[in-house]
Amino acid sequence: MFYRETGQFKTNYTDDMAIFPIRQDRIGIAIILAIALILPFVVSEFVLKTILLPFLALSVAVIGLNILTGYTGLISLGSAGFMGVGAYACYKLTTIFPEVNIIIWIFASGFFAAAVGVFFGLPSLRIKGLYLAVATLAAQFFLQWAFVRIPWLFNYNPSGAIEVPLRTLFGMPITGPTAELEVKYLICLGFVIGMTWLASNLVHGRIGRSWMAVRDMDIAAELMGIKLLNAKLLAFAVSSFFCGVSGALFVFLYLGGAEAGTEFAIRLSFLILFAVIIGGTGSMIGSFFGTAFIVALPTILKFGAPAIGIAITGATAEKIVLMIIGALTIYLLIVEPHGLARLWQIMKQKLRVWPFPY
Amino acid sequence: MMLHVSPTAATTGIAKGEVLLNVENVSLRFGGVKAISDVSFDIVKGEVRAIIGPNGAGKTSMLNCINGFYFPQEGHITYKGVRRQKVRPHEAASSGIARTFQNVALFKGMTTLDNIMTGRTLKMNVGLFWQLLRHGPAMREEIEHRRKVEDIIDFLEIQAIRKIPVGKLPYGLQKRVELGRALAMEPELLLLDEPMAGMNLEEKEDMCRFILDVNQTFGTTIALIEHDMGVVMDLSDRVVVLEYGRKIADGTPDVVKADQKVIDAYLGVAH
Numbered sequence: 163m164f165y166r167e168t169g170q171f172k173t174n175y176t177d178d179m180a181i182f183p184i185r186q187d188r189i190g191i192a193i194i195l196a197i198a199l200i201l202p203f204v205v206s207e208f209v210l211k212t213i214l215l216p217f218l219a220l221s222v223a224v225i226g227l228n229i230l231t232g233y234t235g236l237i238s239l240g241s242a243g244f245m246g247v248g249a250y251a252c253y254k255l256t257t258i259f260p261e262v263n264i265i266i267w268i269f270a271s272g273f274f275a276a277a278v279g280v281f282f283g284l285p286s287l288r289i290k291g292l293y294l295a296v297a298t299l300a301a302q303f304f305l306q307w308a309f310v311r312i313p314w315l316f317n318y319n320p321s322g323a324i325e326v327p328l329r330t331l332f333g334m335p336i337t338g339p340t341a342e343l344e345v346k347y348l349i350c351l352g353f354v355i356g357m358t359w360l361a362s363n364l365v366h367g368r369i370g371r372s373w374m375a376v377r378d379m380d381i382a383a384e385l386m387g388i389k390l391l392n393a394k395l396l397a398f399a400v401s402s403f404f405c406g407v408s409g410a411l412f413v414f415l416y417l418g419g420a421e422a423g424t425e426f427a428i429r430l431s432f433l434i435l436f437a438v439i440i441g442g443t444g445s446m447i448g449s450f451f452g453t454a455f456i457v458a459l460p461t462i463l464k465f466g467a468p469a470i471g472i473a474i475t476g477a478t479a480e481k482i483v484l485m486i487i488g489a490l491t492i493y494l495l496i497v498e499p500h501g502l503a504r505l506w507q508i509m510k511q512k513l514r515v516w517p518f519p520y
Numbered sequence: 521m522m523l524h525v526s527p528t529a530a531t532t533g534i535a536k537g538e539v540l541l542n543v544e545n546v547s548l549r550f551g552g553v554k555a556i557s558d559v560s561f562d563i564v565k566g567e568v569r570a571i572i573g574p575n576g577a578g579k580t581s582m583l584n585c586i587n588g589f590y591f592p593q594e595g596h597i598t599y600k601g602v603r604r605q606k607v608r609p610h611e612a613a614s615s616g617i618a619r620t621f622q623n624v625a626l627f628k629g630m631t632t633l634d635n636i637m638t639g640r641t642l643k644m645n646v647g648l649f650w651q652l653l654r655h656g657p658a659m660r661e662e663i664e665h666r667r668k669v670e671d672i673i674d675f676l677e678i679q680a681i682r683k684i685p686v687g688k689l690p691y692g693l694q695k696r697v698e699l700g701r702a703l704a705m706e707p708e709l710l711l712l713d714e715p716m717a718g719m720n721l722e723e724k725e726d727m728c729r730f731i732l733d734v735n736q737t738f739g740t741t742i743a744l745i746e747h748d749m750g751v752v753m754d755l756s757d758r759v760v761v762l763e764y765g766r767k768i769a770d771g772t773p774d775v776v777k778a779d780q781k782v783i784d785a786y787l788g789v790a791h
């Protein structure tokens with residue numbers, strides 16, 4: 163009930179530097195985790211499949227782009243391309259070494275995306291803002307082209323698509339058509355928790371501070387001894403790593419098969435960027451708000467509106483979704499760059515002084 | 521006071537009173553504009569060296585040459601006995617030069633604490649792996665440096681604004697945080713570009729006290745650009761006067777104050 167820090171005195175720096183210094187916050191996180199664990203067993207298969215799985219898979223990419231755009235101040239429109247690199251890397255790895263567990267390969271595919279990300283991040287030393295966005299757009303188009311034109315990547319399947327094979331963990335199918343949705347969900351959840359923990363560790367330490375310094379005032383950052391190129395390339399590497407893992411999760415645990423030409427297209431890159439802006443740049447929790455927004459809104463409109471008697475076709479719903487997301491993004495860019503995460507903070511602040519606001 | 525922050529003097533080999541930085545015949549042009557013309561002066565270890573002159577005289581440009589933002593077209597800068605070629609700002613930083621800016625250049629979205637912690641970057645070296653885990657060596661290092669930063673926060677009396685994003689602070693406090701960030705680097709040479717500009721009297725007095733304390737307690741050498749002549753006379757050991765990019769006087773405050781050229785060029789105009 164009472165959300166406040168009164169009486170919780172920090173007597174050492176370790177406590178004060180904790181990522182959730184307030185006890186109620188820690189309890190809150192524990193409750194959210196507990197809910198996340200039982201959720202797949204109480205919601206319908208439909209919700210699991212159309213909302214929860216894509217939410218988990220995409221949130222990793224949104225965190226990744228938030229590291230690059232929100233924390234380091236570099237805009238990228240190549241996120242979907244980097245996700246694709248992860249997905250294809252995972253596909254090739256598990257094809258070539260089927261005996262190694264798929265979970266290891268999902269994680270390892272992040273390294274391939276990171277390498278590609280660093281390569282396309284090289285121009286960021288010289289160019290910023292809009293020009294960098296255009297450069298990453300070129301990366302996006304190049305990668306999209308490669309996914310379609312290099313048949314080796316999709317094992318020469320005549321369909322041109324990744325066909326996710328059956329892989330198991332302790333004898334239980336976790337990928338492929340026979341894997342249970344609940345199992346896929348729990349694997350995804352494990353990745354999301356682990357990756358969020360790593361990202362939040364990183365942004366709270368020296369490296370995170372260097373990124374934010376580069377974002378806020380690059381000449382002063384250089385004067386602190388921060389090498390701009392290193393800091394920016396590291397941001398590209400970590401960000402693309404997250405996108406790569408997200409892409410592998412997206413295909414192997416959510417879609418179950420994908421054509422990169424359509425799945426990892428520029429549209430997804432934009433959606434990820436919008437999720438970062440809507441959720442709040444430079445905020446971990448905001449990344450989840452933003453992802454929830456872009457994942458849930460289409461489903462709610464497409465299936466929720468007809469349910470309450472508003473006749474709306476799938477195609478119209480799709481367009482309305484894009485309009486809402488676009489308008490909200492522009493609105494937030496102008497009035498509240500910290501997005502939904504800021505509303506969350508204001509709410510917590512209100513709660514902290516409640517019921518005596520003065 | 522700052523009990524744990526030790527001066528770096530022991531590591532340098534330059535003793536108090538010896539030349540720390542020598543500027544020889546430096547000229548700097550921007551296209552047709554001559555910002556600095558053939559200026560020479562030196563900064564001696566342990567002193568407070570003021571650089572004064574009317575607006576546009578080239579004072580800020582001189583600091584920019586010293587810390588590697590600009591490369592002078594002519595002349596040389598010798599630092600700790602080594603004549604420097606093209607030095608990049610991060611190299612200047614690792615050789616012990618820190619500075620503050622005329623128009624505060626803080627990291628606006630970060631808290632006071634994080635801004636000052638950033639000043640410790642060069643002294644922190646635990647790598648990516650432990651940073652990802654935020655345990656073991658990474659946490660030990662973080663705590664060790666947090667301690668030093670807290671000493672600086674106590675010294676500058678800014679405990680109350682520790683966790684506030686600096687973009688929300690009033691200008692006077694921002695200047696103080698910026699000084700804190702520079703101090704966190706434990707510099708050997710501290711360049712201050714108009715640290716008291718835009719402050720009220722009380723804030724100015726505080727800032728003067730901090731600058732003197734830094735100089736006297738830690739032996740940090742300071743190059744100070746300042747317009748307020750009273751402050752310059754009180755704080756500095758020696759003064760160099762620039763006008764239109766040229767040096768017109770150089771000496772102790774009393775000598776400079778009595779110099780006719782200075783009176784005409786600067787004091788006459790300003791007061």
Ligand SMILES: Nc1ncnc2c1ncn2[C@@H]1O[C@H](COP(=O)(O)OP(=O)(O)O)[C@@H](O)[C@H]1O
Binds near residue numbers: 553578581582
């Ligand atoms: N980056 C720059 N590009 C062009 N001209 C500059 C630049 N920096 C400074 N100047 C010029 O150099 C001269 C000296 O400026 P500055 O060093 O800022 O003077 P001060 O700090 O003494 O007021 C001015 O005429 C200014 O216009």
Ligand SMILES: [Mg+2]
Binds near residue numbers: 579580581622
């Ligand atoms: Mg100036």
